[in-house]
Amino acid sequence: MRPKSNHRGEVRKMKDQGKTKEQLLDELVKLRHRIAELEAADTAQAQVEETLRESERRYRLFAENASDVIWTMDIDLRFTYVSPSVTDMLGYSVEEVMAQTLEDLLTPASLEVARDALAEALAVVKARDLFELELNRKDGSTVWTEVKMTLLRAPDGQPVRILGVARDVTERREAEQALHRAYGELETRVQERTAELAKVNEALRAEIAERERAEEALQESKRQLESRERFITNILGSIPTSLVVIDRALRIVSVNRNFLEKTRREEQATLSRKVEEVFPQVLLKYTRLDEKVQEIFRTGKPVEGGKFAYRAPSLPTRTYYYRLIPLSLSPRPGEVEGGVENVMLLMDDITEREQLGEEVRRAERHLASVVDSAYDLVVSMDSEGRILTWNRAAERTSGFRPEVVKGQYLPGLCVEEDQQKMKSWLTQLTRGQFAKKSIEINLRTKGGEEVPISWVGSRMLNDDRRTVGLVAVGRDLTERKRLEAQLIQSAKLTSLGVMAGGIAHEIRNPLAISSAAAQLLLESPEDEELREGAVKRIHSGIQRASYIIENLLKFARPPEERMVSMDIDEALEETLSLLANQLKVQQVELRKYLAPDLLPVVGNKSLLEQVFSNMILNACNAMPEGGTLTVATLATKAGVEIRFADTGVGVPPEHLVAIFDPFFTTMPVGKGTGLGLSISYSIIQQHQGTIEVESQEGQGSTFIVRLPVTPGSK
Amino acid sequence: MKQELPRILIVDDEPDMCWVLENILRLTGYAVTTTTTGAEALELLAGEPYTAAFVDVKLAGLDGLELAALIRQQSPHTVLVLISGYFYQEDKIINEGLKKELFIGFISKPFNLEEVRLMARQAVERAREENHAKDSNSGGG
Numbered sequence: 043m044r045p046k047s048n049h050r051g052e053v054r055k056m057k058d059q060g061k062t063k064e065q066l067l068d069e070l071v072k073l074r075h076r077i078a079e080l081e082a083a084d085t086a087q088a089q090v091e092e093t094l095r096e097s098e099r100r101y102r103l104f105a106e107n108a109s110d111v112i113w114t115m116d117i118d119l120r121f122t123y124v125s126p127s128v129t130d131m132l133g134y135s136v137e138e139v140m141a142q143t144l145e146d147l148l149t150p151a152s153l154e155v156a157r158d159a160l161a162e163a164l165a166v167v168k169a170r171d172l173f174e175l176e177l178n179r180k181d182g183s184t185v186w187t188e189v190k191m192t193l194l195r196a197p198d199g200q201p202v203r204i205l206g207v208a209r210d211v212t213e214r215r216e217a218e219q220a221l222h223r224a225y226g227e228l229e230t231r232v233q234e235r236t237a238e239l240a241k242v243n244e245a246l247r248a249e250i251a252e253r254e255r256a257e258e259a260l261q262e263s264k265r266q267l268e269s270r271e272r273f274i275t276n277i278l279g280s281i282p283t284s285l286v287v288i289d290r291a292l293r294i295v296s297v298n299r300n301f302l303e304k305t306r307r308e309e310q311a312t313l314s315r316k317v318e319e320v321f322p323q324v325l326l327k328y329t330r331l332d333e334k335v336q337e338i339f340r341t342g343k344p345v346e347g348g349k350f351a352y353r354a355p356s357l358p359t360r361t362y363y364y365r366l367i368p369l370s371l372s373p374r375p376g377e378v379e380g381g382v383e384n385v386m387l388l389m390d391d392i393t394e395r396e397q398l399g400e401e402v403r404r405a406e407r408h409l410a411s412v413v414d415s416a417y418d419l420v421v422s423m424d425s426e427g428r429i430l431t432w433n434r435a436a437e438r439t440s441g442f443r444p445e446v447v448k449g450q451y452l453p454g455l456c457v458e459e460d461q462q463k464m465k466s467w468l469t470q471l472t473r474g475q476f477a478k479k480s481i482e483i484n485l486r487t488k489g490g491e492e493v494p495i496s497w498v499g500s501r502m503l504n505d506d507r508r509t510v511g512l513v514a515v516g517r518d519l520t521e522r523k524r525l526e527a528q529l530i531q532s533a534k535l536t537s538l539g540v541m542a543g544g545i546a547h548e549i550r551n552p553l554a555i556s557s558a559a560a561q562l563l564l565e566s567p568e569d570e571e572l573r574e575g576a577v578k579r580i581h582s583g584i585q586r587a588s589y590i591i592e593n594l595l596k597f598a599r600p601p602e603e604r605m606v607s608m609d610i611d612e613a614l615e616e617t618l619s620l621l622a623n624q625l626k627v628q629q630v631e632l633r634k635y636l637a638p639d640l641l642p643v644v645g646n647k648s649l650l651e652q653v654f655s656n657m658i659l660n661a662c663n664a665m666p667e668g669g670t671l672t673v674a675t676l677a678t679k680a681g682v683e684i685r686f687a688d689t690g691v692g693v694p695p696e697h698l699v700a701i702f703d704p705f706f707t708t709m710p711v712g713k714g715t716g717l718g719l720s721i722s723y724s725i726i727q728q729h730q731g732t733i734e735v736e737s738q739e740g741q742g743s744t745f746i747v748r749l750p751v752t753p754g755s756k
Numbered sequence: 757m758k759q760e761l762p763r764i765l766i767v768d769d770e771p772d773m774c775w776v777l778e779n780i781l782r783l784t785g786y787a788v789t790t791t792t793t794g795a796e797a798l799e800l801l802a803g804e805p806y807t808a809a810f811v812d813v814k815l816a817g818l819d820g821l822e823l824a825a826l827i828r829q830q831s832p833h834t835v836l837v838l839i840s841g842y843f844y845q846e847d848k849i850i851n852e853g854l855k856k857e858l859f860i861g862f863i864s865k866p867f868n869l870e871e872v873r874l875m876a877r878q879a880v881e882r883a884r885e886e887n888h889a890k891d892s893n894s895g896g897g
Contacts, residue, residue: 551773551841554776554866565783572783
């Protein structure tokens with residue numbers, strides 16, 4: 043169903059076209075109003091009827107000739123008049139139409155419309171004037187009409203007649219419908235076309251997009267190609283290698299920037315030139331470059347060249363490493379590989395590398411000479427302990443050449459009893475465990491001699507802090523031991539000097555007794571009692587003197603090399619007997635508390651006696667006004683403890699730290715060497731013992747010597 | 757009346773030395789007393805007068821020189837002779853003692869018997885001289 047508005051618009055248009063008819067109708071309406079007015083003015087119904095009839099007659103002529111169908115109906119909806127044009131419209135005669143009712147004439151839908159319109163018109167004064175109704179034709183078809191309807195009223199306002207004008211609008215409607223159809227079709231067409239266009243458009247767009255993509259890809263690959271080309275050109279230009287491309291005719295096809303810079307050549311003076319024009323004859327002769335290039339053209343195999351020196355004008359000579367590489371053509375169809383098109387010469391400037399290598403070698407030589415000129419033995423080992431390097435000092439000390447010991451284990455070069463000690467020390471070192479700072483282990487020389495060495499070790503770690511090697515530095519202690527022995531001896535002689543006075547007195551006493559007794563015996567040989575007493579005293583005096591001399595000799599004698607099992611108390615007694623007189627002379631009272639049954643100590647008796655005499659003489663020196671010296675021995679868990687306590691001046695705290703240092707002395711120059719305590723210290727250390735001092739200034743000092751006993755010995 | 761023998765005191769820390777000195781002087785004709793300590797020596801001197809004393813320079817507990825000074829102080833009439841194995845005649849301390857007349861002589865060990873006898877004679881002589889001087893002084897006064 044078409045929208046009403048459209049329909050109405052069309053109606054108005056049509057009305058405009060039939061303007062004269064409209065005007066006539068308006069006049070008619072106005073006339074009717076006038077009639078109504080007249081009728082209202084006249085009260086008589088008949089008069090009205092008459093007037094109406096007259097008016098009807100007056101206008102019938104007009105109505106009879108009108109093409110529109112003009113009709114009137116009474117209020118019961120019965121036709122009172124129908125103009126003859128109705129026959130053209132419906133096929134019915136006027137009479138036939140007059141006999142019909144609205145139900146007969148109108149299609150059911152239009153009847154509905156008409157009834158509504160009439161009801162509306164009857165109810166209200168102002169009625170709708172135009173509406174379209176579909177009428178049934180005699181031949182069974184229908185015709186669309188535009189109906190204008192007016193309600194005619196009596197002067198009292200009662201509706202009496204309905205006046206209508208019906209016009210055939212079939213054509214118009216057909217035209218309209220055709221138009222609508224056309225519109226519809228057009229729209230469909232347009233839609234179809236639009237759809238087609240859209241499709242085409244879509245396809246076009248897709249194609250465009252595709253082309254754009256393709257273009258983009260093309261551009262991209264072009265860009266990539268360009269950038270790769272640039273990249274390669276840049277690389278070739280910036281690599282620190284000189285590149286020269288040579289063709290079959292030994293002409294230079296291409297070179298890179300580096301080559302031009304290194305050789306100080308212009309590009310145009312290089313390209314297309316023969317190899318012999320560019321490279322110096324000497325160089326070509328030396329490298330046989332041209333022959334090699336020709337060989338590559340024949341064989342297609344690259345050649346690892348070698349080193350050559352090249353000197354560009356006004357530049358220092360540089361060293362190059364060169365290679366020759368064939369550049370092949372892409373294989374033609376049917377060929378497995380293309381032939382060699384060009385040969386590329388690569389020249390790497392290795393001047394710095396060579397210099398660096400030279401420097402490294404120099405540094406190595408330098409280091410090696412440092413290590414070799416070291417006085418100490420320097421032995422480096424791999425992490426397994428196999429000897430890698432063996433310096434000259436090691437060779438000198440051991441008598442073994444480096445090539446002999448290389449790959450051997452260090453413990454195997456030590457004296458038998460120390461091999462295990464060396465092995466465990468190296469193991470500790472490898473593991474990075476606490477190892478003794480230095481360890482004394484004797485080497486066995488090629489000649490079979492023993493050399494005392496003090497070793498210090500360290501491990502070499504890699505970046506992962508794993509042990510990759512060991513270094514042991516050994517100091518030959520032979521000389522030091524000799525010097526130490528000398529020092530000990532000289533200190534002993536010093537002690538002897540100090541003792542000499544006391545010892546002289548000590549000897550002169552028994553000598554005096556013996557001598558006097560002998561003289562008495564000479565004078566009075568008959569006096570039996572005197573003789574007996576004299577002989578006894580002569581004998582004992584001589585015994586005493588010889589005992590003193592013997593002790594003195596023992597003390598003065600250079601020490602024995604070997605350690606023996608010895609009794610500490612006995613050594614102390616012997617030392618004290620030598621010094622007894624010295625103590626007496628210095629007004630020093632001696633108190634001895636020697637523990638019986640001390641375990642024997644493995645030691646060097648004469649060295650330990652030297653320590654004891656040092657302790658005793660020091661105590662005497664600390665007591666210039668006399669005093670008491672207490673010598674005590676004591677068995678401890680670890681061994682033997684020997685205490686020398688004096689009641690002397692004591693050691694000021696600031697001297698306590700230096701007291702065992704060599705040459706430390708508080709005595710006036712010439713009175714003491716200051717070596718006594720330091721020598722005592724080193725002797726006790728050799729015995730794996732300790733020596734320490736406790737002192738209170740003005741109260742006295744106590745020196746405590748501790749010596750280990752041999753486990754299980756008695 | 758038999759003349760009383762001159763009394764001599766011997767101080768030496770070695771009994772054997774005391775025995776030898778005692779026998780030398782006894783046989784020569786002196787009344788000899790011996791002791792091995794300085795303390796006992798002073799005690800003995802305080803009890804009886806001695807013409808002379810032979811003192812060992814080095815004694816345990818009391819220095820011989822100190823003892824000499826004490827004896828001089830306590831019994832000025834006893835003439836002193838020093839014996840030593842430690843010092844020599846030339847030592848300064850001995851020279852000074854002689855000069856100050858702390859002791860009249862010095863015997864170094866070992867010695868000849870005659871040295872001891874001479875010293876004993878000189879000591880007795882000196883004591884007699886001193887007594888005589890005293891006597892004449894008192895007689896004259």
